[in-house]
Amino acid sequence: MEKNEFLQLCRDNSLAGNHKLSARILPVVREYLLDHSTDKLPVIWLETSDSGDNNIAFMNATYPYLNHVFTNMIDLIYSNTFMAAQGSDALLLLEDTVNHFRGRFTLVVEGAVPTKDRGIYNVIARTKNGPITALEAITRLGEAAQHVIAIGTCASFGGASSAAPNVTGSVGVSQVLEREVINVSGCPVNPDWFVGTLAHLLMYGKPELDEYNRPKLFYGFTVHHHCQRRSYFDKKDFAKQLGDIECMFSQGCSGPRTGSDCPYRQWINHVSWPVKVNTPCIGCTNPDFPDGSAPFFSPLPQKSKAEKDDNHKQPPMTEGEV
């Protein structure tokens, strides 16, 4: 729309006093923004089967805080949690984004994808033409996106939503898409891992990924490798109970088989992490979480899945460490 046309539109509607002005102008402005916001990553964020913990974790980002992420890094156009639009107005934005940014937007999926009964256990929206299942939405949007990021362990590998007996047949996003998915796992994700992945995409392109398609930058070494209590482990000085200051291996710590930098990055403005509060790491970034970490308070050799070693998703213990 040309400037003159726009001014005429404003004049025509300015006296109506019934909100028609904004109703006419909003779509114009929206179109302008959709066309001009290419310096940031246009993002569609779909919430599927999870607890919503990853969007809460995202809100805990510090330096950059959430508002900086919105202003400088991403254009979060569709997000069930944050978007002001609602109902069919929200779905319209989803369509607009796919049309305008085909091959250029980033799809962020938070949650597992139920596949049983054609995915009916998770419906992201109902329309006059019927329900849109998470399975359907992810399949469609996944093909049109430039990048697909799975945020949290549910989206990455199925997580708690796919824990046994998995009555909904839930799986991670990569299992329903025939394309690369960047997995930023964690239950929840540490906001640094997610915002850091976005930063890498923006500044340097795709980050280097590990065997589970997670950015090596954050998941490249085990918790055990980094742990402040490693010297206790080496001296076989194990905690007798939760609350002790010694190594938490005896209390069920999954650190030796869990890739993440929790020990030095820590959580919520970097103030603490589970072992620092005298409890075990429960391996929440792992492909087989939570089943592979259960029972949480039993030492690794006694964990139910670790014994069987029949799960292809299961990461091995760090070689030479245990």
Add this chain to the structure above:
Amino acid sequence: MSPQKILFSPVTRLSGLLSVELSLDNGIITEADVSSTMFRGFEYIMRNRHITDAVYLTQRICGICSTAHGAVASYLLDQLYDNDISENAQILRNIMFGADFLQNHIRHFYFFGLPDFVIMPNQPPFLNQNCSDCRLDDIDNRRLAGHYIDAIKAAEKSHQILALFGGKAPHQHSFVHGGVAVAPTADKINQALALIHDIRNFVQLYMMPDTELISRCYEDYFHIGETPGRFLSFGLFRFGNKNNQVLWKPGILNGCRLDQPQLDFIQEDISRAWFERSESTEQGEVRPAPRKPGAYSWTKAVLYRGQHYEGGPLARMTINGFYNGGTSTMDRIVARSLETLYITELVEEWLHELEPGEPPINQKKELVQDQALSVTDAMRGPLLHSTRLQGEQIERYDIITPTSWNFSPKDDYGNRGPAETALVGTEISAPEFKFVIPGRIIRSFDPCISCATHLFDHRTNTIDKILY
């Protein structure tokens, strides 16, 4: 105007997935079907696991009120193992729980509720806001929209307090059965005091005046979205070495009559939910039935003495005599802000009462009973966990979440749940208000659909009689 249907889907700015179908006759909502559209089956997931896993695993039900699940699971384990909780542990648990309340309420008010009443900058994530009834003048509007950014930090600081003592957030680690694993040292207490000081300033200087301004500009919402005044709370903030004292008392309020809640009056009703009873099992187990005709939600109706009850800050504030207003949309919003202020004061007080020292935890190793039930209030209403064990393995684990109360679908008799009741009778005076007004009403309940993705089967529940 002839009767028409409005499909309000997705309802955004909440946790989880929600759709609402409204029938409109002459501009008045005559029917509302509130439908939660996700199912995870958490109670199936809980089966055959070690009971101590409940304290971490049930937190994964809900990311925005995870500490509530961790808390109630800890109380459950305290009963099963007959733990004695030291005073320092009681205080620390309540500090963490309180901090998570603050995070929830601040985020609900500013991130989810504010764009219902304030015009936000026209950029992502606020595109297509369609706030066709925003009444604040320019200066006030700009000021309140700016507070969104302040709220980001205040809520993050609330989770910093939780993480200082709980290791991380959401899904904290140290509030477990037998007490708290962290040592409340002077540095941590001091750090938390500084944080709560900032949060309290934010609540006093921003959230309370903003609530007051919105309630003044939208005064008609004190008469929109009213419910029949049936309130339920399981009480909040437990003290005593057996979790036996409750700071904010429980109650079941029906009109003017206030009683103690009794579990054996609680029933579930699956007539309009996507579940069916399996005839093949002896106990008539409830199973998901996504194609069941006439059903429209994954949330079951939960009833107390055959009636729907509303939970949340308004219920707690009213039952405890802290708030003496109505039952409307704005009453729910005002009560939540008031509760936020009260909790900032409590958390600060508790921090002063903490004695620096060793981790206040003492877990007993032997089970003394094979079933237990525990309750608390979560941020958005009453929460119940109950379990039956085989050794230390979970045989059954049942959960009734706040969303099952507030977002109940209709029962067998066609009686509507609280959110549905609040919607019906509302006037949608112009087509452009079709999402605006219902959106405000629905969000005042602080919906959390992740919560409701579960099963509860009262017929096989072995715990009965009086809760208190």
